Amino acid sequence: MKKKAFSTVMSMALAGSLVLAGCSSSDTSGDSGESSSGDKTVVKMMHLWPEGSSNAQYTIVDDIINAYEKENPDVDIQTEILGNEQYKEKIKVLSASNELPDVGITWAAGYMKPFVEGNMFASLDDIVQEDKFVAGTLDAFSVEESTYALPLELNITPVYYNKEIFEKYNLEAPETYDEFLNVVKTLSDNGVTPITLGNKDRWTGSMWYMYLADRIGGPEVLNKAINRTGSFEDPALVQAAEEIEKLVDMGAFVKGFNGLSNDEAKGYFMNEQAAMYLMATWELPNYTTTPDVAQEFKDKVGYFKFPTYEGGKGDIDSYVGGPGVALFVSEQSKVQDEAKDFVSYLVEEWGKRSVVDAGVIPATVVDTSNGELDQMYVDILNDLGKATNLTLYADVQMSAGVADVHLNQIQSLFGGQSTPKEFAKTQEEALAAEE
Amino acid sequence: MKNVMSNKFVIALYTLPALLLILLLIYVPITLSGYYGLMDWDGIGEMKFIGLENYVTLIQDKMFWTSTWHSFLLAIFSTASLLLYLAISLVLASKIKGSDLLRKIYLIPMLLSSVAIAQLWMKIFDPTNGMANKLLEMFGVENTPIWLADPAIALYAIFIPVIWQYAGFYILIYYAALKNVPDEVIEAAKIDGASPLQIAFKIKLPLISGVFKVTIMLAVVGSLKYFDLIYVMTGGGPNGASEVMASYMYKEAFKLNNFGYGSAIGFGLLVICLVMTWITSKLTKSKDDVQY
Numbered sequence: 001m002k003k004k005a006f007s008t009v010m011s012m013a014l015a016g017s018l019v020l021a022g023c024s025s026s027d028t029s030g031d032s033g034e035s036s037s038g039d040k041t042v043v044k045m046m047h048l049w050p051e052g053s054s055n056a057q058y059t060i061v062d063d064i065i066n067a068y069e070k071e072n073p074d075v076d077i078q079t080e081i082l083g084n085e086q087y088k089e090k091i092k093v094l095s096a097s098n099e100l101p102d103v104g105i106t107w108a109a110g111y112m113k114p115f116v117e118g119n120m121f122a123s124l125d126d127i128v129q130e131d132k133f134v135a136g137t138l139d140a141f142s143v144e145e146s147t148y149a150l151p152l153e154l155n156i157t158p159v160y161y162n163k164e165i166f167e168k169y170n171l172e173a174p175e176t177y178d179e180f181l182n183v184v185k186t187l188s189d190n191g192v193t194p195i196t197l198g199n200k201d202r203w204t205g206s207m208w209y210m211y212l213a214d215r216i217g218g219p220e221v222l223n224k225a226i227n228r229t230g231s232f233e234d235p236a237l238v239q240a241a242e243e244i245e246k247l248v249d250m251g252a253f254v255k256g257f258n259g260l261s262n263d264e265a266k267g268y269f270m271n272e273q274a275a276m277y278l279m280a281t282w283e284l285p286n287y288t289t290t291p292d293v294a295q296e297f298k299d300k301v302g303y304f305k306f307p308t309y310e311g312g313k314g315d316i317d318s319y320v321g322g323p324g325v326a327l328f329v330s331e332q333s334k335v336q337d338e339a340k341d342f343v344s345y346l347v348e349e350w351g352k353r354s355v356v357d358a359g360v361i362p363a364t365v366v367d368t369s370n371g372e373l374d375q376m377y378v379d380i381l382n383d384l385g386k387a388t389n390l391t392l393y394a395d396v397q398m399s400a401g402v403a404d405v406h407l408n409q410i411q412s413l414f415g416g417q418s419t420p421k422e423f424a425k426t427q428e429e430a431l432a433a434e435e
Numbered sequence: 436m437k438n439v440m441s442n443k444f445v446i447a448l449y450t451l452p453a454l455l456l457i458l459l460l461i462y463v464p465i466t467l468s469g470y471y472g473l474m475d476w477d478g479i480g481e482m483k484f485i486g487l488e489n490y491v492t493l494i495q496d497k498m499f500w501t502s503t504w505h506s507f508l509l510a511i512f513s514t515a516s517l518l519l520y521l522a523i524s525l526v527l528a529s530k531i532k533g534s535d536l537l538r539k540i541y542l543i544p545m546l547l548s549s550v551a552i553a554q555l556w557m558k559i560f561d562p563t564n565g566m567a568n569k570l571l572e573m574f575g576v577e578n579t580p581i582w583l584a585d586p587a588i589a590l591y592a593i594f595i596p597v598i599w600q601y602a603g604f605y606i607l608i609y610y611a612a613l614k615n616v617p618d619e620v621i622e623a624a625k626i627d628g629a630s631p632l633q634i635a636f637k638i639k640l641p642l643i644s645g646v647f648k649v650t651i652m653l654a655v656v657g658s659l660k661y662f663d664l665i666y667v668m669t670g671g672g673p674n675g676a677s678e679v680m681a682s683y684m685y686k687e688a689f690k691l692n693n694f695g696y697g698s699a700i701g702f703g704l705l706v707i708c709l710v711m712t713w714i715t716s717k718l719t720k721s722k723d724d725v726q727y
Contacts, residue, residue, distance in 0.1 A: 089689070095479050114692055118480030193563075200583070200672060256562025258673040259584030264561065273563070400691045408674045415673055417586060 040076040043339050045103040047079065048087040048325070056358035064349045068342060075338055095120050102333040103343055105325045106149050108140035109396050110403055115328070121148040122329045122336055127344045132351070136390045137323045137363040150347045151363035152354070153324030155280035156384060157207055158303040160287065165192060165275040173304035175316070177215065177243075180307045181250075187275050188251040195247075196274035197257040197414075198265030202407035203395050205257075205414050207278055208247075210320045210394055211306040212240035218313030219389040225428075226397050228435055232428035236313075241413055241420030248414055258415045270297070278306075280321060281380055285359035288374040303376070305383070318389040322396060323363050355381075398431075405430040465705065472699035477692040489699035498675055499700060502683040503707065505590055509597065509679065510658035510711075516598045517605060517650055524609035525635055538610060545603035553667035556596040557583070560668075583669050586676035593668055593677055597661065605650055612646040613639060648719040655715050659708050680704045 045065075049057035058081070065077045080101065082090055087105070094100050100120060106112050115121050123146045130138060134154055141149040161173060166183075169190060174180035187194040199205040213222045217236025224230030225237060247253065254260065254268055262279075269277040270286070270293070277283075286293050287301040305316045327346065329339045351364030356372050361381065368381050395403040409426050412418035418426070439445050472490060475483040493499055523541070527534045544552065559566045560582040568579040582592045616639050624634050640647075662681035665671060671678035671686060678686075684704060688697020 092478055092689070114477045114479045118477075120479065200669065202672075254563065256581035256584040259560070259562065259582060259589065259669065261557075264557070268563070401693070404686075404691055408672075411672060411674045415584070415586065417674060 040074055041335050041338050042076045042078055043103060043335055043342055044101040045077055045079050045342075046087070046091070046101040047081055047105050048084050050081050050083055053083065054358075057354075057360065060350065060353050060357055061346070063353075064346050067349070068345055072338075072341075075342070077342065098332055100330040100332060102330055102335055102339040104328055104330070105152075106141075106328045107325060107396070108151075108323055109392065110399050111396070112141065112149060112326075112328075113143065113399065116143045116148050119331055122331045122333070122340070123148060124150060124329060124340065124343070127340050129344075132348070132364050134363055134365060134384065140323050140392050140396070141326050149326035149328040150343060151323035151326040152347065152350055152360075153282075154321070154361050154363040154384070155282055155324055156319040156321035156380070156387070156390065157211075157278060157280045157306075158380070158383075159276055159278045159306060160269065160283065160301055160303045161276045162269070162272055162274075162300050163302050164300045165272065173302065174307045175304075177307045177309045177312075183276075184247065184250055184252045193254045193268065193274040194252050195276045195278070196254045196265045196268035197278075198260045198262035199253075199257045199411060199414050200260055200264075201262045202411050203393060204262050204265070204279075205244075205410045206394055206407060207320050209240060209244055209410060209413070210391060211278075212243045212309070213237055214318055214320065214389075214391055215306065215309035215314040216240050216243070216312040219318050219391055221313075222391065222394060223397070226394065226431065228431065232431060233424045238420050238424045241423045244413055245416075245420055248416065253414070258411055272297070272300070281361055282324070284361075284374075284376060284380065288376050289359050303380075315388060317383070317386050318391070319384075319387055320391050320393065322390065322392040326363075399434060402427075402430045402434055468698040468705075469702045470698075471695055472702045474695040474698075476695040478688065478694035479692070482695075485695070489696050490703075492696065493699050493703055498678065499680075499683060499703070501675060502671075502678040502680050505677065506659050506661065506679045506681075508590065509594060509661055510655045512594050513598060513601065513654045513658045514651055516602075517647070517654055520602055520605040521609055521640075521647070523602075524606045524613060525639065527606070528610055528613035529631070538606070541606050542603035544600050545607075547600075549600070549663035550667055552596055552600055553664050556664075557668055560592060583677075584673060586673050589669055589673060590677040593664055596668075597664055600664070601654075601657075605654075608646060608650060609643065612643040616642050644721070648716075651719055652712060652715050655711055656708055659711060660704060680707070 047061060048054075049061060051058045061079075065079065069075060069077060091100070091104060091106075095115060095118065106115065106121070112121070125146055128138065128147045128150060133151070137151050137154055138147055141147055141151060165187070166172065169186050169192075171183050171186060172179075174183050184194045197204055197208070210222060213236065216239050217234060221230060221234050221236050225232040225234060254265060254274055257265065265274075266277065266279070266283075268274040287298050306320075308314065308316050327343045329336060329343055333339050347364065351362040351366065354360040354362045355366055355377060359377070361377075361384070366381055368378050373381075395407055398406055406427055409418055409423050413420065413423045471482075473484060473486060475485045475488075527538055527541075547555075562568060562579070562581045562584065565582075567582065571579045580588060583589050620638060620642075621634055624638055629637070660681050661679055662685065665677055665679050665682045666685065669677045671682045680700065681704065684697050684700040687693045687700055
């Protein structure tokens, strides 16, 4: 009898310990959710620049945090760092369980919208200093006139080209679309891949389309189609699609572009197997400062603005681009005031250092006069100063569902599975269905 | 001790931890995903109950049926390739020289992670610099295929690494089963004058038919819920040409923020898998197992 009782107790203990083990792990994670350690106010921050893969950004943020903690000894900033994709996933999971960090990173418009509508992000109207940001960048982070995140990055998209290849065939950086077509034709006649494009990622092809739409119909026509004051079946938008079709038929793009990711496509440019590459300015470090890239290659890279279209309404200083990541403050945060204070501090300090230290163009206005910058950066920043318009990436402007239709149609248009008319019609239907 | 083990209470108690874990980690999520399928939910904000709307959309969703068809194609191909694996294992098990080394070579793909395999094959399939097209060019092919970018062949191009990836696994299973065939039976057959082919078809194969049925089941279910290589290599593209059920579910739930609809797809996937498992087991059922 005694023996039996013993076994029963043992087995209960076994079962119990399992249950307890389950609890204890969740207990610890619960603990860290508390908002004070000792006397200090803890502000939790999540960002996506791991020390290994984005060392420059990591160091800037780390330095800023240290400086901030020195100035505010009663605040303790705790960071959690994840890579880009993991970060995106984790933020979604955390927001579903109402456990967002006090400060975190978000992307613009379509990505941010569900968070704002779900009341996850705090309005930052009380700390935003509009004159410090490049005009137009805050719009992408505003919902109904209220700003919900402060952007850290800004990118525009020039066409990079290989000067050596151009020289070999007596070509010059084109300023009009006809000149551009001539460049494409000459290169492809000589068996050189004119343009590399990683259209598996789809937004890459979207940028080509957006530029053509802008140059032909002016900056408003695409925006209007998306915000429903216009139509996607606008003649200019169909014409832009026809131009894409022509380029594809001319063999302008690298073979198999619909199966190449952007990184793979970039390889063709970096290995000098393709002459041109349309990409955002986040590529600039590769052509200027990154030590892993040979100086010889860096010297060969130039850039030109997307050429103007004859009879088109868009001018050469209008860009496709947009702010990259931005900082949000959680609505649920118990330390919202401290978090907001830290965010405005971080944005300001980031603006002073990001170009020089990390090659990232901040969304705040940059002072280029101190001469520390590579010439290509100075040129781009000057161009940015002269910009007449900045059109936010179409897929970012749209909601996730419509963006997917747009991106799929881009892939079909480039791949020849959709005609320009079908391309415009399908997107018009998707946009109209969402109204 | 014997008393304890026959005590119903103690039996229940001992099975409890495992039962709880299975309930918590498997059945609860399944039920929950069926339940989320009834919701209009973006995965972030408020849930809204919409009844069976998601499931109605699902049945009318062309893309879902296209991806289901792709999953079935994969199931057909991987089941067919079982015959190839079986042939290889028959050769390996027949004590030829170097069979040990070959077995290990076949096993290597199994040790690689799916993402590594995907990266490797993406390099092979690169339309300009890839090994596949370089080889074809060497043989004088002029219009080399663009593999992952061509909607007509992208799906089949991915089948190649999938079939390659699982070769080692099935060969290992068959090899072990063949090694279990008793030597005396084979020797008896040899004395009776059976040829090696006769031994393979009349003795070895019937004796491992049980294992063969299991592998068919594994291949069918595994293919229906297949995800990894497709996701990494094409992401279901170009324009849905290589979308399978699991990648479509992932895309709807996590990329397009349709968590409710994604859950409905997941539940549909579960139902299809269950039905197929049932059909496969019916089809492969024989009255009694072969014994000698």
